[in-house]
Every structure is written in structure tokens, then in C-alpha cells.
Amino acid sequence: MDQPKWPSKKTGRRYITGFDGLRSLAVIGVIVYHLSPNALKGGYLGVPIFLLLAGYLVTNQMIGKLSANQPIGVGNFYLRRLKRLYPTLLSMLILTITYITLFQRNFFYQLKEIFVTNVLFVYNWWEVSHGQSYFDRFNGESPFTHLWTMGVEVQFYLIWPLLLILLFKLLRDKHQISMVVLAMSVASAILMAVLYDPQNINRAYYGTDTRAFSFLLGAWLAFVWPADQLRAQLKPKARRLIDGVGLISLLIVILMYFVLSGEAAFTYYGGMYIFSIFAMVLMGVIAHPGSHLNRWFTNPIFTWIGKRSYGIYVYQFPVLIFYESHFKNMGTHPWVNAIIEVAIILVISELSYRFIEQPIAKSDWKTLPAKIKALTHVKENHRPWFKLAPAIIVVIIAIVGIVQSPAQKPNTALQKRIEQNEKALKAHNAKVKAGQATTKVGSSEIARKYGLSNDQVAATKKLKVTAVGDSVLADGSSNLQEIIPNIYISAKVGRQAYQAPAIVSSLKAEGHLQDIVVLNLGSNGTISDDDANKMLKTIGTKRQVYWITTHVPSKPWQKPVNDKINKLAKTHSNVHVIDWYSASIAHRDWFYDDNVHPNVDGNTQFAKLIVTEILKDQ
Template identity: 35%
Template sequence: MAFVWPSTRLKEQIPNSAKRILNITGVSSLLLLVLAYVFMDDRFSFPYYGGIYLVSLVTAVLVAVTAHPGASINRWLTNPVFSYLGKRSYGIYLYQFPVMILYEAQINVANNVWLHVFIELGLILLCSELSYRFIEDPLRKFDYKKSWQKIKNWFYMPLLSKQKAVGIASFVVVAIASIGVTIAPNDAVNANQAEFQAEIQENRKAAQESKNEEEQAEEDSEAEQGQENASDENILQTFSTDTDHVMEKYDLTENQVDRARNTDLTAFGDSVLLGSTQNIQEVFPDAIIDADVGRQLYDSVELLQELKDDGDLQENVVLALGSNGYADEDQFDDLMDVIGDRNVYLMNVRVPTQRWQNANNELFQKMEDKYQRVTLIDWYSLSNENNQWFREDQVHPTDVGRVEYTSLLAKEILE
């Protein structure tokens, strides 16, 4: 843009008609950017099929009009607040992502969403201000022609001087950061993460086998064979279809266990459901499980339709979605159109580090009221005060949590 629209060659005195065109174009582009900020959603395909490119073009138009000395929009947008933010905009750009990632990984933001939004904004502005005052502005004013002389003078300064202390501290920080970046493994996982990944793979295999009748029969046979050893091992980590084992593990009656074995069930969901696949199959041995990591409502309609076309959508359908992003009513309506007149058991979510937790749970409550055949299973209320049921991400259940999850699911279905 600097080559095709050089501000030094643009005239301040231009015809009123040209000024009017520039001002209308600038205001229109600004309004379009505001609308894009409000309505453009990363859940939809539009941003990835030209939407982001269009926003870039509109932004370029706004910058071009603002840079023109003959347009009025530059004067309209000039004020102390914008000037302050403009000087620190690069710092805001650099620090916003790490601040949000670190903050939301440690703080439960689902409740009091706007409070945490303002706290994060405050932290971003604080980091940007410190960076501007102590890094960007000093470096901008630094006389680089005297760099070598300043370095030599630094070595002769007293050890307890401010300049010496700042220099040593800066060197230590840079050295540690450089070493850390150099030796840090790219795909390192701790023991808990490795264990969780192994469990996910094992449950994914079990879910895939649930769609194959022959493999499922073999799985049931192996589970029955393992029941003799069930009482001698940790019951949480032992999987068996033995009636006494299932009754004790999931706090079910013998009648409930018997009815569960004759219940046609399809469970469809994300990684929270996936992690509980083997638990669900203990209670519902013939259940068909279709779950995957990162699954959301907006990409589930086609997957459910495939299950339906393959004859794998049973009379009772469990939906366990909403942990990975915002859901809306239209998306849920599309799912219900595919499911038809089947019974739906809708599991709500517990994602305390994400803003969409409460919004999705409110939507699911609304959907239970809207559809007579939908039964809401309130996993959130049961689990929210039991942090010990969850892994460090506070979303995926541990052995204890998966048993509680499955027990709640079974009791609601068999009620």
C-alpha cells in the first residue's frame, strides 16, 4: 500500500465530491469491520472460504482512507484513547495470546465471564504498558551508533550500580530463555498426559468395535472371562459385564443391570464421552459408541446421518457434546431432524475454564423444554463441586469421574 498509495504524494486539498467519496468509503469500511467482529464466527465455514480475505481487503481500504490527508476520517478517529492504544498496539498484539492462554488455563472463567474478560484486558494492557515504557520506548530512543562504547563503559561501572544490575538481570533472563527454547522438547507430555492419551486410544478402539457385531461379541466374551479376576483388582480399572461387578461399581440394582443389557443405545459425543466408552459398555454391552476428540455440534449432523444410514442409530440416543465450543439452537435443531422420533438423553457439560460452559448448559436446558423426547442429564450439577473427579484440565474425568459419569447416565436412561 505504501507504494500504490504513498501518503506523501496525496493532496490535502481535494474536491468536495472526492472528499465525500473518501469519507463514505471510510465509514462504510469501519462499519463492515464492526459487523464482522460481531457476527463472524469461527464455527462456520465462511471465515475460511473468503471471509478472512474480505476482512483484510476492508481493513486495507480503511487504512488507505485514514492515511489520506484529504479525508476527514483521520481527524474523526484521532483522540487521546486511540493515540494511547496505537502506541502500544504492537505490545497488545504480542502479549494478548500468552496472557489469555495462561490465565484461562489456571482460572475458572465460565462463571462471571465478563469479570474475567476485563481482568484479562487489564493484564494485557499492563504487560503492554511495561513493555512500551521499559523496552520499546528506550530502544526507540537508543543511539545505536554508540552501542560499542556503551558496552565497554558498562564493564567499568560499579558492581552495585543500577545499570550493572539491570544488565546482569537481562543477560540471565535472555540466557535462560534461550537455553529453554533450545532444549525444550517439541511434543513432551507428562505421565498424566501420556496415561490419558493411552486411555483415549484404548477407548477409541472399543468405540470402533462397538459398530462391528463380530468384534463386539468377542469383546463381550473377553469381558465375561475377566470377571473372575475382577474382585481381586481395583474395581475402577477393571472392566467386566458380570452382574455383581456392574451393580457394585455403578450403584445399580440387579433389575437395572438386566434392563440395561436389553436397551438399544447409541452414544454420540466428544472426548469426554470417548473416555468413558469402556465404562458405558460395561452397563450397556450392546451400545454403539461414536465419539471423537474435538467434536462439536456444528460438524455432527453429517456424522449422525452416516450412523443413521448405516443402521447404527438406535432407539435411545445419548448426545454428549458442547465441551469444545459454543453451540446454538439451529445446530441442535439440525441434529434433532436427523435423530427423528428417537429418545434423546442430552448430557450437559462441565468446562470451567471456558466461557461457553454456562451458555451451552442454558441452551441444553432450553432444548429439553422445547423437545418432549429430550431428557437432560445434569452432569454439571453432580460434578461441579468434585474437582477430584477430573484430570488437570478440569474437563476429562479420572477413573472415579468416569464411573460417576456412567452411573448418572445409566440411572437416567433406566429410570
């Protein structure tokens, strides 16, 4: 098991068992990231590892034939790739759409576009303009978001053989071709940096051209480090050297798993390319038959995970999304729920591997019509096609769902309220700028509605406040404006903490950053130390900061976010905690169905808490 397999007479290629271990490292990183972004903030980097492997393996297969002027069989290559990828992807799409149609109607929209773009493997480009940020973990998170990688990978498979044939015809010299491939990878990384927009990272993150560098680095390695031409016998010194390089690369890959946030600008200004380089070196060392790393990455657990990594990756996100939508205590018991979620993912992936991936991989598609005919053939009173009845029913339900699914997400009462508030915000902020902000509600009515004293109401009219936050703040903005006329609010649905430093800087430059600053961030994901420190540095020590704890019990980052806010209050004398979490945790009746956004009663309590906490220090 732990020894490399040498070229067989049948394939002429060596199966590198350690690559299953590398696939395991990749898919484990992705799953842990999706389970707890705060625990492994760079786990999403498992995707570049998959692309590196794809680039290396397919290019390694083709170089020998092209060098010998032999056809590479482009048509057969396409068919093999589709045979490998399509069945599992289609099964996941049909099962997920069926589940949504029957049980998860909050995702019952845009299913036609999602299905068609995935079947055509262009879903990543659809996500550029229609999808949300990959790192937006709350704002209508889709169970299909992760499938952008399938579009990128298949587009490479379609383009790369033709491009490689063209390069061999134009240049002939493998060294020159390898330099062109390397230059293309650098160009892709530069394009990612050029197209990076901190306010909307979709183009840089989902684009095939901006993610090509990982695939191209793998392809370049195939030119300079061909797997089938590496010698197994190495001198002890050379073996120690290559093992040392591999171990250093492994440590750097793991370190970047922990520190390279997908929300950090450095990630797009070369960070992801640097990661791909070290992952490429690690892959190259594992590929070498003289290195010990192939044996270290070859074990029963890694082999099992690696062989099922495709199914694990495809099914993991729907399982996580659906589970979290039904079990609202994720933030209270994150590890227990994580174990259950992983178990479900592994069971589904094993079933997919045994009954879909393996049978189809071993089947002869030429005999498919005959097999279908045999299933529908009637012999006496026995109808074998009954065996297909469950699958037929699932497909019919999925088709009905695809046909009936609306093209746009229906507006809920919460969405309508937030949309109205966002429009009102602009008008109110304009009045604050002009020094003409007022409230239409009388003082006695405000006192009665929010349970405030007359003195408190009078004091709130003198407050000058700037508030920055996400959809929770947008939801409660009208109440805050009612109590505090001179409050300037910047709130947006889906706002991430990494976007806030630029917003705070802009408000300060425009003169809209008051002496009292309220921050309501963390509903959509974790808050990094870097982002928090940037905001506090911009705000300065002379302003008082009131940071609201988050209430997202269905998400695993609730506790890390609230711990971070409390820690900041202990280390910064001008930071104060408004503990919305503790005040609201026992009041499910204060929230809409999502148990995150306050309803009418909840917003009254939300605004009252903010005001009373600020007035304590006045």
C-alpha cells in the same frame, strides 16, 4: 491530534493517525475473541486487518521509488522491520519460556522447536503439521499459538520487496502491476477454499499462501489509492459520499466480527476474503485526508492502544493461558476475570512499550557494542553490569528450559486412559456393527459398582445407543460400554462442535445412528446455532437426543454452552438434558487435575447419570 499530518521534509510521508484506531479495532477484536469466543465469534478477524495495514503501508512506501527507478533499499527495509519486530518477540519468548520452566510445567515440551521456528519466523508452517487448531480452546492450548501471524507477516516482508521489484521490471505499468496483485489476492482466497478441510483447518488457516489475500489487498489499494497523493479538499457531496462508504464498511466489519465464526465453512469459502474487502475499504477511507473517519478514529484511547497494539497482541495469549490455568472459576465469573486479565495485558504491554520497543526503536544499533562494553566496565567498586543481572538470570533459565524441554508432550494418566479407550472403542464398535457386543462384567457387579438396580441393569442391555463427543466421552467410554453393551461411540480428543454435523451425517449414512443419541460436545468451545440445528436436523425428530451439559469451570464458554443445551431442550421435544454440570460441580474429587475430565470415580458417576437419565424415558 485529530488532524492528519502532512508529508514532512524528512520522511516525505503522511502519518495517518486514524490507523492507530484501526489497529485498536483489530487488537480489541482478537482479545475479546480469546476472552469469550461466544460473545465475539469473529474477533479473530482482527488479524486480516493487521495484514491489510502491513500490505498497504509497505507497498505505499515502495511504489514511488520504484516508479522513479530509485532503489528501495531492501537491506535497510529488512533491518527496520527486524528492529521493530524482533526485540518484543524475543522478550516475550524468553519471558514465557522462563515462566513455563519455573511455574507451568504442563507446557514444558517442544520449547526448542517453538523457539527456533519463531526466531526464524516460520512458526506458522510448524503449526500446520504440529500445532492444534486455532479454535481448539481446551486441548492443551499453547501460549504461543497466536504467534503464527508473526511468521506470516515477516515472510511477506521478506518476499514482497523482491517480488515488487520483479513486477516493475517486467511490466513497468503500474495499472498492470496492480491488476496482477489483485489477481494474486483472488488466487490466494481460492487456494484457501481448495485447501479447507473441516476436519483439520490448520493448512488453510496457518498457511502463508492461503492468508496472503489480506496483505495483497492492502498492497493493491496502495496502487489505486496512494496515501500521499490524496487531496484533503473535497466538495461537500464527495465528502459525504466517502464518509458514507466508510461508515457502511465499518458497520459491516463490526457485524462480521459478531457473526463470522472461524469454524464455519463459509469463512474459508470466501467469507474471510469478503471481510478483508470491506476492511480494506474502511482503511482506504481512513487514509483519505478529506474524510471525517480519520478524525473519528483518532482519539487518546485509540492512539494509546494502537501504538502498543503489537505488544498487546504478542503478550495477550500467554497472559490469558497462564491466568486461566491458575484461576479455575473463569466460567463462574467470566467478566470479573476478563477485566483482571485485560489489566494485566495492558500493564505488561506498557512496560514493553516503554522499556523495550521505544528505547530500541530510538537507539542506534551501531553504538550497541560500545554500550555493552560500558556496562561491563569496572570503575572502582562500581559494576554497572549488575543492572543486567535480572535479565541475564531470566535468559539463562530460558536457555535451560529450551535445552531440557522434551520434544513430545509427556503422557499423563489421563492421556494413557484416553489412548487405551480409543483403541478399545474401535474393537467394541466393530462388535456392535456385527451384533456381537457383550460385556465381560456380571450384572450383579455392574449393579453394585454403579448403584443400579437389577431391573435397571437388565434394561441397559436392551438399549441401542449412539454417542458422539469429545475427549470427556473418550475418557468415560469404557464405563459406558460396560453398562450398555450395544453402544456405538464416536469420541475424539479436541473435537469441536463444528465437526460434529459431518460425523452425525456419516454415522447415519452408515446405519450406525440408533434411536437413542447421546451428545457430549462443548468442552473445547462454543456451539453455534447453525451446528446444533444441522445435527438435530440430521438426527431427526423420531430419535431421542440426550445432550450432556459441560463441566469446564476454567473456561468462559461453560455457561453459554450449557445455556444453549437447555434452550435446545425447550425448543425441541426430542432433546433431553443430562445435567452433568449440576451433578458434578460440587465434586472436585471426581476429576483429574484439569477439573474437566472425570477420574475413575468420576467416570463411574458420569456413566451412571447418563444411564439413569435415559432409562427414565424407557
